[in-house]
Amino acid sequence: MSFPAMLKKGALPPLLSVPNRIHPHAMTAISYTELISGFRPQLLKFARLQLQDDAAAEDAVQEAIEAALKGIERFAGRSALKTWLFTIVRHKVIDFLRERGRTVQVSSLERDEADMDEAFDALFRENEHWSPVSRPRPWGNPEEALEQQQFWQVFEICLEVLPARTARVFMMREFLGLETDEICTTLDLSTGNCNVILHRARAGLRQCLSEGWFGAEAARC
Template sequence: MTEPTLTDQALAEFRDYLLRYAIYRLRDEDMAEEAVQDTLLAAVQAKQGFAAQSSVKTWLTGILKHKIIDLQRRAGRDPLLLDSREDEDGDAAGDFATLFDKQGHWGSDGPRTWADPDASLEQQDFWRVYEECAARLPKRTAMVFAMRESLGYDIEEICQNLDITATNCSVLLYRARLGLRHCLELNWFGQEAGQ
Protein backbone atom coordinates (compact mmCIF):
# COMPACT_ATOMS: atom_id res chain seq x y z
CA MET A 1 0.00 0.00 0.00
CA THR A 2 1.32 3.44 -0.95
CA GLU A 3 1.73 6.12 1.72
CA PRO A 4 -0.45 9.17 1.01
CA THR A 5 1.47 12.18 -0.24
CA LEU A 6 0.52 15.77 0.27
CA THR A 7 1.53 18.61 -1.97
CA ASP A 8 2.20 22.09 -0.68
CA GLN A 9 -0.77 23.26 -2.76
CA ALA A 10 -3.08 20.69 -1.13
CA LEU A 11 -2.05 21.99 2.29
CA ALA A 12 -2.54 25.61 1.22
CA GLU A 13 -6.16 24.86 0.24
CA PHE A 14 -7.01 24.67 3.95
CA ARG A 15 -5.48 28.09 4.74
CA ASP A 16 -8.79 30.01 4.81
CA TYR A 17 -10.40 27.44 7.09
CA LEU A 18 -7.38 27.46 9.43
CA LEU A 19 -7.35 31.26 9.51
CA ARG A 20 -11.04 31.47 10.43
CA TYR A 21 -10.47 28.85 13.14
CA ALA A 22 -7.47 30.74 14.56
CA ILE A 23 -9.17 34.15 14.48
CA TYR A 24 -12.17 32.73 16.33
CA ARG A 25 -9.94 31.33 19.07
CA LEU A 26 -7.33 34.07 19.33
CA ARG A 27 -9.48 37.16 18.57
CA ASP A 28 -6.46 38.75 16.94
CA GLU A 29 -5.87 38.63 13.18
CA ASP A 30 -2.11 39.11 13.40
CA MET A 31 -1.68 36.33 15.96
CA ALA A 32 -4.04 34.12 13.95
CA GLU A 33 -2.03 34.72 10.78
CA GLU A 34 1.16 33.82 12.64
CA ALA A 35 -0.40 30.62 13.99
CA VAL A 36 -1.60 29.57 10.52
CA GLN A 37 1.79 30.28 8.93
CA ASP A 38 3.51 28.23 11.66
CA THR A 39 0.96 25.46 11.13
CA LEU A 40 1.47 25.30 7.37
CA LEU A 41 5.23 25.41 7.77
CA ALA A 42 5.11 22.55 10.29
CA ALA A 43 2.80 20.60 7.99
CA VAL A 44 5.10 21.06 4.98
CA GLN A 45 8.04 19.88 7.08
CA ALA A 46 6.12 16.86 8.41
CA LYS A 47 4.03 15.92 5.38
CA GLN A 48 6.08 12.79 4.66
CA GLY A 49 5.02 11.50 8.07
CA PHE A 50 1.31 11.97 7.37
CA ALA A 51 -0.17 8.46 7.44
CA ALA A 52 -3.81 9.35 6.69
CA GLN A 53 -5.01 8.09 10.05
CA SER A 54 -7.21 11.19 10.06
CA SER A 55 -8.32 13.63 7.39
CA VAL A 56 -5.90 16.33 6.27
CA LYS A 57 -8.22 18.94 7.77
CA THR A 58 -8.23 17.19 11.17
CA TRP A 59 -4.45 16.76 11.05
CA LEU A 60 -3.90 20.45 10.24
CA THR A 61 -6.40 21.54 12.91
CA GLY A 62 -4.48 19.47 15.47
CA ILE A 63 -1.23 21.18 14.51
CA LEU A 64 -2.96 24.57 14.63
CA LYS A 65 -4.30 23.92 18.14
CA HIS A 66 -0.74 23.36 19.35
CA LYS A 67 0.46 26.53 17.60
CA ILE A 68 -2.40 28.49 19.22
CA ILE A 69 -1.38 27.19 22.64
CA ASP A 70 2.21 28.26 21.98
CA LEU A 71 1.06 31.76 21.03
CA GLN A 72 -1.23 31.96 24.06
CA ARG A 73 1.62 30.92 26.32
CA ARG A 74 3.81 33.60 24.84
CA ALA A 75 1.02 36.19 25.09
CA GLY A 76 0.43 35.24 28.71
CA ARG A 77 4.06 35.92 29.52
CA ASP A 78 4.54 39.00 27.37
CA PRO A 79 2.55 41.99 28.64
CA LEU A 80 3.00 43.79 25.30
CA LEU A 81 0.80 41.18 23.64
CA LEU A 82 -2.11 41.84 26.01
CA ASP A 83 -4.94 44.11 24.98
CA SER A 84 -4.30 47.71 25.95
CA ARG A 85 -7.93 47.97 27.14
CA GLU A 86 -7.18 45.58 29.99
CA ASP A 87 -6.01 46.69 33.39
CA GLU A 88 -3.49 44.75 35.48
CA ASP A 89 -6.13 42.23 36.58
CA GLY A 90 -6.99 41.41 32.98
CA ASP A 91 -10.36 43.19 33.14
CA ALA A 92 -11.54 45.82 30.73
CA ALA A 93 -12.17 48.95 32.74
CA GLY A 94 -15.83 49.51 33.46
CA ASP A 95 -17.19 46.54 31.51
CA PHE A 96 -19.09 45.10 34.45
CA ALA A 97 -19.58 48.15 36.66
CA THR A 98 -23.05 48.85 35.27
CA LEU A 99 -24.31 45.40 36.25
CA PHE A 100 -23.97 45.92 40.00
CA ASP A 101 -24.97 48.49 42.59
CA LYS A 102 -22.51 50.13 45.01
CA GLN A 103 -22.79 47.24 47.47
CA GLY A 104 -21.79 44.72 44.79
CA HIS A 105 -25.29 43.26 44.34
CA TRP A 106 -27.08 42.84 41.05
CA GLY A 107 -28.48 46.09 39.74
CA SER A 108 -32.20 46.73 39.76
CA ASP A 109 -32.92 44.28 36.95
CA GLY A 110 -30.53 41.45 37.74
CA PRO A 111 -30.01 38.72 35.19
CA ARG A 112 -33.13 37.97 33.18
CA THR A 113 -34.55 34.58 32.31
CA TRP A 114 -34.10 33.84 28.64
CA ALA A 115 -37.26 32.70 26.86
CA ASP A 116 -35.86 29.86 24.72
CA PRO A 117 -32.06 29.70 24.58
CA ASP A 118 -32.04 26.33 22.76
CA ALA A 119 -33.99 27.78 19.83
CA SER A 120 -31.48 30.63 19.58
CA LEU A 121 -28.59 28.21 19.15
CA GLU A 122 -30.13 27.02 15.90
CA GLN A 123 -30.24 30.53 14.37
CA GLN A 124 -27.36 31.81 12.25
CA ASP A 125 -27.93 35.39 13.43
CA PHE A 126 -27.49 34.32 17.05
CA TRP A 127 -23.96 33.07 16.32
CA ARG A 128 -23.10 36.33 14.58
CA VAL A 129 -24.22 38.28 17.67
CA TYR A 130 -22.40 35.82 19.93
CA GLU A 131 -19.14 36.29 17.99
CA GLU A 132 -19.52 40.07 18.18
CA CYS A 133 -20.07 39.81 21.95
CA ALA A 134 -17.09 37.49 22.35
CA ALA A 135 -14.93 39.91 20.36
CA ARG A 136 -15.77 42.66 22.88
CA LEU A 137 -14.23 40.69 25.74
CA PRO A 138 -10.73 41.69 26.83
CA LYS A 139 -8.20 39.53 24.96
CA ARG A 140 -6.87 37.67 27.99
CA THR A 141 -10.41 36.95 29.22
CA ALA A 142 -11.47 35.79 25.75
CA MET A 143 -8.33 33.66 25.46
CA VAL A 144 -9.03 31.83 28.74
CA PHE A 145 -12.70 31.37 27.81
CA ALA A 146 -11.84 29.99 24.35
CA MET A 147 -9.27 27.60 25.80
CA ARG A 148 -11.82 26.28 28.29
CA GLU A 149 -15.04 26.24 26.28
CA SER A 150 -13.91 25.91 22.66
CA LEU A 151 -10.70 23.92 22.96
CA GLY A 152 -11.79 21.90 26.00
CA TYR A 153 -8.77 22.47 28.25
CA ASP A 154 -9.16 21.97 31.96
CA ILE A 155 -8.24 24.71 34.41
CA GLU A 156 -4.88 23.14 35.24
CA GLU A 157 -3.84 23.08 31.56
CA ILE A 158 -4.92 26.69 31.07
CA CYS A 159 -2.99 27.78 34.15
CA GLN A 160 0.10 25.93 33.00
CA ASN A 161 -0.07 27.31 29.46
CA LEU A 162 -0.68 30.93 30.48
CA ASP A 163 1.29 30.86 33.73
CA ILE A 164 -1.66 32.06 35.85
CA THR A 165 -3.18 30.79 39.08
CA ALA A 166 -6.33 28.69 39.25
CA THR A 167 -8.06 31.51 41.11
CA ASN A 168 -7.16 34.02 38.38
CA CYS A 169 -8.33 31.56 35.72
CA SER A 170 -11.66 31.07 37.48
CA VAL A 171 -12.15 34.82 37.82
CA LEU A 172 -11.42 35.33 34.12
CA LEU A 173 -13.88 32.57 33.18
CA TYR A 174 -16.51 34.13 35.45
CA ARG A 175 -15.95 37.56 33.89
CA ALA A 176 -16.16 36.09 30.39
CA ARG A 177 -19.45 34.34 31.11
CA LEU A 178 -20.85 37.41 32.82
CA GLY A 179 -19.76 39.68 29.97
CA LEU A 180 -21.19 37.36 27.33
CA ARG A 181 -24.46 37.03 29.21
CA HIS A 182 -24.78 40.80 29.58
CA CYS A 183 -23.96 41.43 25.91
CA LEU A 184 -26.34 38.71 24.71
CA GLU A 185 -29.13 40.06 26.91
CA LEU A 186 -28.69 43.50 25.40
CA ASN A 187 -28.19 42.44 21.79
CA TRP A 188 -30.15 39.20 21.39
CA PHE A 189 -32.37 38.13 24.27
CA GLY A 190 -33.31 41.66 25.34
CA GLN A 191 -36.56 41.82 23.45
CA GLU A 192 -37.79 38.34 24.27
CA ALA A 193 -36.59 38.54 27.90
CA GLY A 194 -38.69 41.63 28.39
CA GLN A 195 -41.87 39.93 27.19
Protein backbone atom coordinates (compact mmCIF):
# COMPACT_ATOMS: atom_id res chain seq x y z
CA MET A 1 0.00 0.00 0.00
CA SER A 2 1.35 3.43 -0.89
CA PHE A 3 1.90 5.99 1.80
CA PRO A 4 -0.80 8.45 0.77
CA ALA A 5 -3.26 5.55 0.44
CA MET A 6 -2.35 4.47 3.96
CA LEU A 7 -3.08 7.95 5.22
CA LYS A 8 -6.40 8.09 3.48
CA LYS A 9 -7.43 4.69 4.75
CA GLY A 10 -8.06 5.96 8.26
CA ALA A 11 -9.98 9.06 7.25
CA LEU A 12 -9.50 11.84 9.76
CA PRO A 13 -12.47 12.48 12.04
CA PRO A 14 -14.43 15.72 11.97
CA LEU A 15 -13.51 18.54 14.28
CA LEU A 16 -13.04 17.28 17.81
CA SER A 17 -14.73 18.94 20.71
CA VAL A 18 -12.79 21.51 22.64
CA PRO A 19 -11.57 20.41 26.09
CA ASN A 20 -14.35 21.18 28.49
CA ARG A 21 -12.69 22.83 31.44
CA ILE A 22 -14.93 25.41 32.93
CA HIS A 23 -13.62 27.03 36.07
CA PRO A 24 -14.37 30.26 37.92
CA HIS A 25 -12.73 33.20 36.25
CA ALA A 26 -9.30 33.19 37.79
CA MET A 27 -7.65 35.49 35.31
CA THR A 28 -8.45 38.74 33.58
CA ALA A 29 -8.88 39.11 29.85
CA ILE A 30 -5.71 41.17 29.69
CA SER A 31 -3.50 38.51 31.21
CA TYR A 32 -5.03 35.96 28.81
CA THR A 33 -4.12 38.12 25.85
CA GLU A 34 -0.57 38.34 27.16
CA LEU A 35 -0.40 34.60 27.70
CA ILE A 36 -1.67 33.90 24.22
CA SER A 37 0.90 36.17 22.61
CA GLY A 38 3.52 34.32 24.63
CA PHE A 39 2.52 31.05 22.99
CA ARG A 40 2.51 32.54 19.50
CA PRO A 41 6.13 31.71 18.55
CA GLN A 42 5.68 28.10 19.66
CA LEU A 43 2.42 27.76 17.76
CA LEU A 44 3.98 29.28 14.65
CA LYS A 45 6.95 26.97 14.84
CA PHE A 46 4.66 23.97 15.04
CA ALA A 47 2.46 25.14 12.16
CA ARG A 48 5.46 25.99 9.95
CA LEU A 49 7.03 22.62 10.56
CA GLN A 50 3.86 20.85 9.52
CA LEU A 51 2.85 23.03 6.60
CA GLN A 52 6.17 24.15 5.15
CA ASP A 53 4.37 27.29 4.14
CA ASP A 54 4.89 30.47 6.14
CA ALA A 55 1.77 32.26 4.95
CA ALA A 56 -0.48 29.28 5.68
CA ALA A 57 1.17 28.82 9.08
CA GLU A 58 0.54 32.47 9.95
CA ASP A 59 -3.11 32.11 8.92
CA ALA A 60 -3.59 28.94 10.95
CA VAL A 61 -2.09 30.50 14.08
CA GLN A 62 -4.00 33.75 13.65
CA GLU A 63 -7.31 31.90 13.27
CA ALA A 64 -6.52 29.76 16.30
CA ILE A 65 -5.73 32.79 18.44
CA GLU A 66 -8.92 34.57 17.38
CA ALA A 67 -10.96 31.47 18.19
CA ALA A 68 -9.22 31.21 21.55
CA LEU A 69 -9.94 34.85 22.44
CA LYS A 70 -13.62 34.37 21.61
CA GLY A 71 -13.94 31.46 24.01
CA ILE A 72 -11.55 32.78 26.61
CA GLU A 73 -13.92 32.77 29.58
CA ARG A 74 -14.01 29.00 29.44
CA PHE A 75 -10.41 28.73 30.52
CA ALA A 76 -9.12 29.16 34.01
CA GLY A 77 -5.55 28.04 33.74
CA ARG A 78 -2.47 28.49 31.66
CA SER A 79 -1.99 24.82 30.79
CA ALA A 80 -5.58 24.28 29.70
CA LEU A 81 -5.24 27.31 27.46
CA LYS A 82 -2.01 26.08 25.89
CA THR A 83 -3.42 22.63 25.21
CA TRP A 84 -6.50 24.18 23.68
CA LEU A 85 -4.50 26.55 21.46
CA PHE A 86 -2.45 23.66 20.14
CA THR A 87 -5.62 21.67 19.55
CA ILE A 88 -7.07 24.46 17.43
CA VAL A 89 -3.82 24.90 15.47
CA ARG A 90 -3.71 21.15 14.81
CA HIS A 91 -7.21 21.29 13.36
CA LYS A 92 -6.29 24.23 11.16
CA VAL A 93 -3.19 22.40 9.96
CA ILE A 94 -5.15 19.25 9.19
CA ASP A 95 -7.84 21.22 7.36
CA PHE A 96 -5.16 22.93 5.32
CA LEU A 97 -3.39 19.68 4.45
CA ARG A 98 -6.67 18.11 3.39
CA GLU A 99 -7.54 21.11 1.27
CA ARG A 100 -4.12 21.15 -0.34
CA GLY A 101 -4.26 17.41 -0.87
CA ARG A 102 -7.03 17.88 -3.38
CA THR A 103 -5.28 20.48 -5.45
CA VAL A 104 -1.56 19.79 -5.16
CA GLN A 105 0.56 16.68 -5.51
CA VAL A 106 1.52 15.06 -2.21
CA SER A 107 5.16 15.38 -3.22
CA SER A 108 4.96 19.14 -2.81
CA LEU A 109 4.48 18.58 0.93
CA GLU A 110 7.80 16.84 1.19
CA ARG A 111 10.72 18.26 2.98
CA ASP A 112 14.01 18.00 1.31
CA GLU A 113 16.37 15.58 3.02
CA ALA A 114 19.03 18.27 3.19
CA ASP A 115 16.62 20.56 5.04
CA MET A 116 16.00 17.83 7.57
CA ASP A 117 19.71 17.37 8.16
CA GLU A 118 20.14 21.08 8.57
CA ALA A 119 17.33 21.21 11.13
CA PHE A 120 18.93 18.32 13.00
CA ASP A 121 22.39 19.92 12.98
CA ALA A 122 20.86 23.07 14.43
CA LEU A 123 20.07 21.16 17.63
CA PHE A 124 23.78 20.91 18.44
CA ARG A 125 26.54 23.27 19.43
CA GLU A 126 29.80 23.50 17.47
CA ASN A 127 31.26 20.60 19.45
CA GLU A 128 28.34 18.33 18.44
CA HIS A 129 26.84 18.17 21.91
CA TRP A 130 23.24 19.21 22.52
CA SER A 131 22.61 22.90 22.63
CA PRO A 132 20.89 23.54 26.00
CA VAL A 133 17.63 24.79 24.48
CA SER A 134 17.18 21.80 22.20
CA ARG A 135 18.38 19.03 24.50
CA PRO A 136 15.82 16.19 24.27
CA ARG A 137 13.53 15.57 27.20
CA PRO A 138 11.78 12.34 28.12
CA TRP A 139 8.30 11.99 26.67
CA GLY A 140 5.71 11.75 29.39
CA ASN A 141 2.71 9.41 29.27
CA PRO A 142 3.31 7.69 25.93
CA GLU A 143 0.67 5.10 26.84
CA GLU A 144 -1.90 7.83 27.24
CA ALA A 145 -0.91 9.37 23.89
CA LEU A 146 -1.58 6.11 22.05
CA GLU A 147 -5.18 6.20 23.20
CA GLN A 148 -5.87 9.67 21.93
CA GLN A 149 -7.13 10.28 18.45
CA GLN A 150 -5.49 13.69 18.33
CA PHE A 151 -2.12 12.10 18.93
CA TRP A 152 -2.55 9.93 15.85
CA GLN A 153 -3.46 12.99 13.81
CA VAL A 154 -0.20 14.63 14.84
CA PHE A 155 1.69 11.42 14.06
CA GLU A 156 0.16 11.26 10.58
CA ILE A 157 1.07 14.86 9.89
CA CYS A 158 4.63 14.24 11.04
CA LEU A 159 4.86 11.25 8.69
CA GLU A 160 3.35 13.19 5.85
CA VAL A 161 6.02 15.86 5.86
CA LEU A 162 8.90 13.39 5.62
CA PRO A 163 10.62 13.20 2.23
CA ALA A 164 9.27 10.27 0.19
CA ARG A 165 12.35 8.09 0.37
CA THR A 166 12.87 8.76 4.07
CA ALA A 167 9.26 7.85 4.81
CA ARG A 168 9.45 4.74 2.66
CA VAL A 169 12.54 3.34 4.39
CA PHE A 170 11.16 4.18 7.82
CA MET A 171 7.85 2.49 7.10
CA MET A 172 9.50 -0.60 5.65
CA ARG A 173 11.50 -0.93 8.85
CA GLU A 174 9.01 0.11 11.53
CA PHE A 175 5.59 -0.51 10.01
CA LEU A 176 6.36 -3.60 7.97
CA GLY A 177 9.08 -4.89 10.29
CA LEU A 178 11.60 -5.67 7.53
CA GLU A 179 15.27 -6.09 8.44
CA THR A 180 17.64 -3.39 7.19
CA ASP A 181 19.46 -5.84 4.87
CA GLU A 182 16.25 -6.59 3.08
CA ILE A 183 15.36 -2.91 2.77
CA CYS A 184 18.80 -2.03 1.36
CA THR A 185 18.60 -4.82 -1.19
CA THR A 186 15.07 -3.95 -2.26
CA LEU A 187 15.81 -0.25 -2.70
CA ASP A 188 19.37 -0.77 -3.94
CA LEU A 189 20.93 1.26 -1.13
CA SER A 190 24.15 0.65 0.78
CA THR A 191 23.84 -0.38 4.43
CA GLY A 192 25.43 2.90 5.45
CA ASN A 193 22.91 4.82 3.40
CA CYS A 194 20.03 2.88 4.93
CA ASN A 195 21.29 3.68 8.42
CA VAL A 196 21.59 7.36 7.58
CA ILE A 197 18.04 7.45 6.24
CA LEU A 198 16.60 5.64 9.25
CA HIS A 199 18.43 7.97 11.61
CA ARG A 200 17.15 10.98 9.67
CA ALA A 201 13.58 9.68 9.82
CA ARG A 202 13.72 8.92 13.55
CA ALA A 203 15.36 12.22 14.40
CA GLY A 204 12.81 14.13 12.30
CA LEU A 205 9.80 12.31 13.69
CA ARG A 206 11.16 12.68 17.21
CA GLN A 207 11.50 16.40 16.74
CA CYS A 208 8.07 16.74 15.16
CA LEU A 209 6.33 14.75 17.90
CA SER A 210 8.21 16.64 20.60
CA GLU A 211 6.99 19.95 19.24
CA GLY A 212 3.57 18.82 18.10
CA TRP A 213 2.53 16.65 20.98
CA PHE A 214 4.77 15.85 23.91
CA GLY A 215 6.05 19.40 24.40
CA ALA A 216 2.55 20.85 24.17
CA GLU A 217 1.13 18.20 26.46
CA ALA A 218 3.70 18.75 29.17
CA ALA A 219 1.86 21.84 30.33
CA ARG A 220 -1.48 20.10 30.58
CA CYS A 221 -1.52 19.36 34.33
